[in-house]
Amino acid sequence: MRREVVVDGHRFHIHLEGEEGPLGVESSTGAYVHLARWRLEDHLWALDRFVRFAGRGMEFDHDGFSRALLRRSGVPEELFEELAPIALWWAVGAGSVEAPGSSPEGWVRTGAVQAWLRSWTFAERSKALEASLTLYSDGVRHFSLERYLSTMLTTCVVALEPSDRPWRELDGASATALLDAVVTLNTSGDCEEDRLLEEGNPGIRALARTLLRLCRALGWTPSRVWATPASEIHRLLALLDAVEADAPPAAPHPEGLAAHPDAVVIQVEER
Known part of the structure; x- marks a missing residue:
């Protein structure tokens, strides 16, 4: 099927060669x-090479990314x-068509597939971070975004429907939508208040102490504290304040050898 699309002000004539086929493109020179x-595993590979961390943000080398796709296609x-x-x-799957219909409860529509997702735990995320960091002898650290996101997807994608393709083989809109859904699921707890706490000025540090005090006393998460009226x-x-003011002062802890659990302490007082 021949179509005409305009991308970033440029007009292209393309041919969609079936759901599993490549994309045909007519160049200005007449070359076809x-x-x-572009499968999800290819997407992760390219992100690892063309996304750079700068300060608290990221920089995306779109030119390098596009060249990688074109080079892999033999252009x-x-x-x-x-x-x-x-x-x-x-x-990014702009030429894909999303399957019609709504998703059953608990499932998320991601392009042409439906996904059952779960958030990963703090322990799982910590292991993924450790496995994705490589420390070289000169002190330089390298973070593998491909390995980190791959572990996140493997952990958090419980099931796909249809189930005939693993997540690595999804392409087009299904691939980018699934990645976006999983990343959003695991970062949706971030809020403006949390970002303020990272600034570290004196007023914010006082707020952080209050937040931690409430969490310790009530067993709440920060998200629950922020959401409370x-x-x-x-x-x-x-x-x-009232309860802690009436609490007796804590008994002093012994120091040195007296702190040993098997120690016998003899106290001699003068009369």
Whole structure:
């Protein structure tokens, strides 16, 4: 099926060659090239190489990313600059059609598939971070985004429907939608208040101490504290102030050898 699309101000004539086929593109020189299906495992590989961490943010090398797709598809290098926009368009699944219908409760529609997802635990995330970090002898650390995201997907994608393809083989809109859904699921707890706590100024540090005090006293998570009405928080803090003011001072802890559990302490007092 021949179509005309405009991407970033550039007009392209493309041919969609079936759900599992490549994308045919007509170049301005008359050359006809095919762009290979861009699967989720390819997407992670490219992200690992063309996303760079800068301060608290990230930088994306879109030129390098598009060239990787074109090179993998066997496109002549002299066409890279012209076809870069359509390559990025193809990589994010803009040419895919989402399957109609709604998802059953608990399932998330991600492109042409449905996914049953779960959040990963703090322990699982910590293990993934450790496994994704490589420390070299010169002190330089390398973080593998591909390994980290791959572990996140393996952990958090409980099931896919249809189940005939693993998540690594999804492509187009299904691949990018699934990745976006899993990352959003595991970062949706981030809020503006948490970002403020990272600034570290004196006023924010006082707020952090109050937050930690409430969490310790009530066994709550920070998210629950943030979501509680302000009036209730003030009442809770007043109750904590009253109870803690009446609490007896903690007994001093012995020091040195006297702190040993098997120690016998002999106290001699003068009369």
